[in-house]
Amino acid sequence: MPELPEVEVVRRGLDAHVVDKTITAVRVHHPRAVRRHEAGPADLTARLLDSRIVGTGRRGKYLWLTLDDGSALVVHLGMSGQMLLGPLPREDHLRIAALLDDGTALSFVDQRTFGGWMLADLVTVEGTDVPFPVAHVARDPLDPEFNRDGVVTVLRRKHSEIKRQLLDQTVVSGIGNIYADEALWRARVNGARLASSLTRSKLAEVLDAAAEVMTEALGQGGTSFDSLYVNVNGESGYFERSLDAYGREGEPCRRCGAVMRREKFMNRSSFYCPKCQPRPRVRRG
DNA sequence: ATCACATCCTGCGTGC
C-alpha cells in the first residue's frame, strides 16, 4: 500500500528516467483512471502529447511530473497503482500508457483503480509551488520545511484521536495506516487517545517517530505486502520484515513481549501493544 | 465549522 516512502521511491525512479523526455503518444485504457481530470480523457491526452517532462515533485502521497508548459501531470497511486517504465506491459490492469521519445513506455497499472492521473496548473502555497489538486495537502514529515511544532499545535487543538489525525492529509501528509501504527508503537501511544490529552512533547515524539520510520523505509525501498506495489523499475520493496506493529496480531511485542492486539478503528485494522500503548481509560471523553 | 462514516474497487482468503 503506497504511503510516502513508496511514493518517493517511485518519484526517484521517474526522476532518473523521464526528465527531458517528450511524450509522443498517450492512450487512456480506462476512464476511471482519469476521473479526476475534469476536462476528460481526450483533453488529457491532447495536452500531454508533445509535452516535455522537465522535473518531478512529491508531497505526501501525491507525485507529479512537471511539464514544459508549466503544468503538472499529477499522479496518485491509490491502493494499488504502479508507474512502470519499459516495454508496454501486457497487463489486464493497464489503465493509461504514454510513449516517450526514447522508445520506452510510461504505463499506469492499477488493479483497484483508486489511483489516477490528472493535469493541473501549479499554484504557490506558503512559498512552495504545488499542483492545484495538491494545494490542500499539508507538508509531510520529510519536507525540509515541515513545521513539526506547528503540527503539534494543530493536533492539540482538534477534538479527535491521534491516529485519526495522523491519517488526515490536511494535518500532516504521507502517513497511511501502516506507518501510523508504526509511529504510535515507537512513541508508545495508543491511537485512540485524544491528541488534546497528550503533551506537546509526546506529540512531537509521535511525529519524530513517523519521520524516522518513513526515512528507514525509504532507505530500504519502501514497504510492500503483496505484488500490487512494485517500484518504477518493477522491483518490490521489502521493508515489511522491519515492521514492529502493523500485521503483528498475536505476536509478542518486540519491546516488552506482551501479545500484540488488533482492533477495528475507522473501518481499518489497528495493531498495538496493550502494555506499551494502553488504551485510554475513558473512550471519547 | 467540525467531525465521522460510507463509498469506490478488485483479488484473495475463508467458511459453508
Place this chain on the structure above:
DNA sequence: TGCACGCAGGATGTGA
C-alpha cells in the same frame, strides 16, 4: 466444487 462474504485502505462526498 462453487459461491458468498469479509477484508485490504486513500481520498472524497455526504450527513450529522
